[in-house]
Amino acid sequence: MAGRRRYSLSRSDRIQLIGAGKASAVMARAVARLLGRRVSGGLINVKYGHTAPPGRVLLNECGHPVPDERGVEGARRISEIARAAGPRDLLICLISGGASALLPLPVPPMTLAEKQDITRRLLASGASIHEINTVRKHMSAIKGGRLAQLAFPATMIALILSDVIGDDLDVIGSGPTVADRSRVEDAIRVLKKYSIARPSTPFQETPKPGDAALSLTQNIMIGSNRQAIHAAAREARSLGYRTLVLSACIEGETRDIASMHAAIVKEIFASGSPVRPPACILSGGETTVTVRGKGLGGRNQEFVLAAALALDGFGPATIFSAGTDGTDGPTDAAGAIADSETLRRARAFQLDARGFLENNDSYHFFERLNALVKTGPTGTNVMDIRILLVPRL
Secondary structure, three states, X not given: OEOOEOOOHHHOOEEEEEEEOOOXXXXXXXXXXXXXXXXXXXEEEEEOOOOOOOOOOEEEEEOOOOOOHHHHHHXXXXXXXXXXXXXXXXXXXXXXXXXXXXOOOEOOOOOHHHHHHHHHHHHHHOOOHHHHHHHHHOOEOOOOOHHHHHHOOOEEEEEEEOOOHHHOOOOHHHOOOOOOOOOHHHHHHHHHHOOOOOOOOOOOOOOOOOOHHHOOEEEEEEEOHHHHHHHHHHHHHHOOOEEEEOOOOEOOEHHHHHHHHHHHHHHHHHHOOOOOOOEEEEEEEOOEOOOOOOOOOOHHHHHHHHHHHHOOOOOOOEEEEEEOOOOOOOOOOOEEEEOOOHHHHHHHOOOOHHHHXXXXXXXXXXXXXXXXXXXXXXXXXXXXXXXXXXXOO
């Protein structure tokens, strides 16, 4: 039984695992352990370092967030596995956050270099993941439902970990197994909005809802940010905190979101509202950073630094923000942590916190204070978790 459908494995000549994402190696290991020798093989594209023993399934490590040649080669091999599958084959596709960058298969004759350039510009522009993936889908020969289209008439089960606001299946990993609701005009509109030149190769339209070639694919979401946030809330309550979950759908400019969270903490200090101390404020989702400086960091590290500055002098509070996958931007940290002593310690080291923030250099700020959160690859990827603690006053 998978989702609402029952499958007879004995009727499948071959069962293969394919897919991509930061968590896909761990997902493949779990499925391989469950199905044992029934799995005949397959290939998974993973981010460098995000590996796990997957049994008979091959792992291909490649570039993220900017795609590389290894990713192209792996995506090509995955597409060939799908294309070669027959009506008595079962493909189990494992998709988690990062799959968009890890399944780069540009529509010919587009080059990888051109796709890399557009990806870099979108990542630096402050575009949302919905906007970025809208563009990616229309430059790809595998995303936006095309992988499922290639696999027809084989049966496919896609197991999906959500790393996008709203858990839209056609946005997660750019929806390689899901009918696409966006159109070429939408992709053009995104590039125009951020003043990014269109590629020399025209955008290609994607399979839409109702396409018969997608009828044998079932998409199942198996994990989300909301589940992670509510699990954290249960743990906080067990530790004695009065807990408030703001939302699992928070997006926007990181510094603006940090200011909003800081304002809630200030109100707790002033009035005990919306929740009395000891208080735990939780939120999830995924913010964006418009890069203007030349430093190193990520949205979680920048959130903690901006919130710490906003709360400087307002009383004891702890600020934590991290990516559930164990990486934050192009760094080896998942995020950072700060408290009411952080900026005092920074001043003792003659570190200009606001200068680091303006240069988008939160990583080196927190590195000097030994306040980076480093977990290594976690084996999951359900966006970010932010925690603000206010002790009993």
